[in-house]
Amino acid sequence: MDTKMGSITERRNLRTGTPVWASLGMPRLATRKLIVPARADVVIVGAGITGALVGEAATANGLSVILLDRRPPFHGSTAASTALLQFEIDTPLIRMADAIGFEKAKRAWLRSFRAVDDLAVLVRRLRIRCEFRSRRALYLAGTTLGAGELAEEGRRRRAIGLPSHFLGRADLRSLAGIDREAALLSDGMADANPVLLTRGLLRRAIARGARLYSPVQLSGVHPARRKIELVTSEGIELEAKALVFATGYELADGVPSHGHSITSTWAFATKPQPEALWGKGELIWEASDPYLYIRTTADGRVVVGGEDEDIEDEAARDALLAAKISILQKKTKQLLPWLDVGADCAWGGTFGESENGLPSIGPVPGMSNCHAVLGYGGNGLTFGVVAAQILAARLCGGRDPDDRLFAFRR
Numbered sequence: 001m002d003t004k005m006g007s008i009t010e011r012r013n014l015r016t017g018t019p020v021w022a023s024l025g026m027p028r029l030a031t032r033k034l035i036v037p038a039r040a041d042v043v044i045v046g047a048g049i050t051g052a053l054v055g056e057a058a059t060a061n062g063l064s065v066i067l068l069d070r071r072p073p074f075h076g077s078t079a080a081s082t083a084l085l086q087f088e089i090d091t092p093l094i095r096m097a098d099a100i101g102f103e104k105a106k107r108a109w110l111r112s113f114r115a116v117d118d119l120a121v122l123v124r125r126l127r128i129r130c131e132f133r134s135r136r137a138l139y140l141a142g143t144t145l146g147a148g149e150l151a152e153e154g155r156r157r158r159a160i161g162l163p164s165h166f167l168g169r170a171d172l173r174s175l176a177g178i179d180r181e182a183a184l185l186s187d188g189m190a191d192a193n194p195v196l197l198t199r200g201l202l203r204r205a206i207a208r209g210a211r212l213y214s215p216v217q218l219s220g221v222h223p224a225r226r227k228i229e230l231v232t233s234e235g236i237e238l239e240a241k242a243l244v245f246a247t248g249y250e251l252a253d254g255v256p257s258h259g260h261s262i263t264s265t266w267a268f269a270t271k272p273q274p275e276a277l278w279g280k281g282e283l284i285w286e287a288s289d290p291y292l293y294i295r296t297t298a299d300g301r302v303v304v305g306g307e308d309e310d311i312e313d314e315a316a317r318d319a320l321l322a323a324k325i326s327i328l329q330k331k332t333k334q335l336l337p338w339l340d341v342g343a344d345c346a347w348g349g350t351f352g353e354s355e356n357g358l359p360s361i362g363p364v365p366g367m368s369n370c371h372a373v374l375g376y377g378g379n380g381l382t383f384g385v386v387a388a389q390i391l392a393a394r395l396c397g398g399r400d401p402d403d404r405l406f407a408f409r410r
Helices: 049-060 093-100 102-126 147-159 169-176 194-207 314-319 321-335 380-395
Strands: 015-017 038-045 065-068 133-140 164-168 182-191 211-213 218-223 228-232 237-245 260-269 283-286 292-296 302-309 345-354 360-363 370-374
Touching: 015 314, 038 049, 049 065, 049 194, 049 380, 065 194, 093 102, 093 147, 102 182, 102 194, 102 380, 133 169, 147 164, 147 182, 164 169, 169 182, 194 211, 260 321, 292 321, 302 321, 314 321, 314 345, 321 345, 360 380, 370 380
Parallel strands: 038 065, 038 237, 065 211, 133 283, 237 370
Antiparallel strands: 015 345, 133 182, 164 182, 218 228, 228 237, 260 302, 260 345, 283 292, 292 302, 360 370
16 A cells, blocks of 8 residues: 655644753764665654664664654653653553453553563663662552542452552551552552663664664655655655654554543652652552652652643643642642642643553554554553564564554554
8 A cells, every 4th residue: 555644743842841851951862864865674753762662672673773753862752751660550450441351451451560570671681871760659549549449459450460559548657658548559660760761772772773863854654565665854765664653642644543632741840859758759649530640750859740631732731831830739748748849840741641541552554564652641651661562573573462452443
């Protein structure tokens, strides 16, 4: 099939304000200028965290790779990520089991659990310095799941082998000083600096021969059975055996968006206050809608995010920045009254959600040899690990056991 597209991806202003990682200084990574035609086994569109994970996996399997981005690498949504690396999916296990069946829900949750550990192993093996830390997480009772349902959620998780344990009010207060009705305490989580992680993955892929071109804007793609021909806005032609869209919230033409939606989110970070942190610095998030999520950084800052709204317009998102940060500060002060919740930096960003809490990963229907990743939801980085594994198998002629579980719906 031959398909032409005038504009390959949407153009969005993905974030506003100053993310905490940018406030600490954005690292540099050398890129190339695309001035002559090029070819590779795989062309990856997008040099954020998902593109970096896919690029690293593809080069690790001996494939030649070209990465393209209209921005400098890791300057889009990746820089705005709060990088809570959780196996917990936005849709609770008990709710997902009702929606897609228990066996599928079980596989999805266990795959998410393994992805966090797989990323930890990868970071250690590649010696990427990205402030990666193993963590525990507290999932607090809220408007979505009360104490009773949270207890059932914990039972379901433990039944499939997930390390989650129910805490009542007294135990939660003793552990973290938090006064809530109940929570689930889970091992197997992590956090990291997403910018440094992405740079480390891209550097490894480049060391194996990957070519990173930026800024580049694709203006056309022609999929066929044996190869894909691409053309940039400057008329430079590329050729590949396979194409991967890792464009995040700037959806590529032809990629189905059924069951996915664009929203907005907001976050702030405090000044370092390591003496004021709770317990062992557990990740915190609520079983509420909208939910609040909190983490710490290696230098003792507290990063808070949430208050998501179904707002796609960037100007409307940005206009709410001050009001949303104020709400987040008040909620944080109520939950952790001893903290200094002054915002050292604050930002808003484009976000995405899926109806069932799961990503869409795999071949694009109707476009030969084209693949895409829609890792929408609070687990975007973890879903990127799963995407890299699934796509690496496909690009090498194999199939991942969970290939169909995350496939695009026609």
